[in-house]
Amino acid sequence: MIAHELAHDRYSAGPIKKPKTLRERLYYRQHENFIDKKAAESLMPVHAVRSFLEKHPESTLYDLAEFFNVSEHLAHVRIKALLNEGLL
Numbered sequence: 001m002i003a004h005e006l007a008h009d010r011y012s013a014g015p016i017k018k019p020k021t022l023r024e025r026l027y028y029r030q031h032e033n034f035i036d037k038k039a040a041e042s043l044m045p046v047h048a049v050r051s052f053l054e055k056h057p058e059s060t061l062y063d064l065a066e067f068f069n070v071s072e073h074l075a076h077v078r079i080k081a082l083l084n085e086g087l088l
Contacts, residue, residue: 001071003039011038033077040078044068046087049078053088 011034019025052067053059059067065075082088 001039001074003043003070003074004035007035007038007042011035036074036077037081040070040074040081043070043074044078046082049082050088 012031016028016031017024019028048068049064052064056063056067061072061075061079064079065072068075070078079088
């Protein structure tokens with residue numbers, strides 16, 4: 001997804017080599033999760049997510065993803081982050 005790649009461009013210091021060790025794999029996964037979170041933030045602003053959920057209280061994750069034209073994974077990342085931050 002282009003938002004994910006743009007987040008890499010903005011938040012990555014340079015190319016990330018293929019992880020070989022467990023430590024590198026853990027760092028890589030942590031970095032990818034951060035990039036997913038930033039991509040989701042850019043495509044799904046908190047006020048828009050709240051508005052959608054207020055108007056469609058019985059909606060599913062699939063409905064939310066379809067409304068914002070994002071993957072279900074990205075919608076899940078965004079909802080999880082908003083819940084963890086106490087914004088929903």
